Amino acid sequence: MKLMQEIVGxxxxxxxxxxxxxxxxxxxxxxxxxxxxxxxxxxxxxEMILIKAGKLNVRDAEELFNEI
Numbered sequence: 202m203k204l205m206q207e208i209v210g211x212x213x214x215x216x217x218x219x220x221x222x223x224x225x226x227x228x229x230x231x232x233x234x235x236x237x238x239x240x241x242x243x244x245x246x247x248e249m250i251l252i253k254a255g256k257l258n259v260r261d262a263e264e265l266f267n268e269i
Contacts, residue, residue: 233240251257 248257252259
């Protein structure tokens with residue numbers, strides 16, 4: 202099973218060392234590019250959830266193309 206964890210702030214030392222003490226856990230940090238892509242995907246999914254819930258206004262693609 203894979204699990205992604207986001208650590209906020211810069212005091213990650215103890216939090217990274219803790220899982221490394223277990224033989225079944227492997228800790229690998231994301232490359233900056235991969236971390237950015239994951240953040241953008243997360244933001245897109247959250248935006249789609251708001252759209253489906255009717256909490257965010259959207260425009261028709263045809264309307265957007267006509268504007269260009």
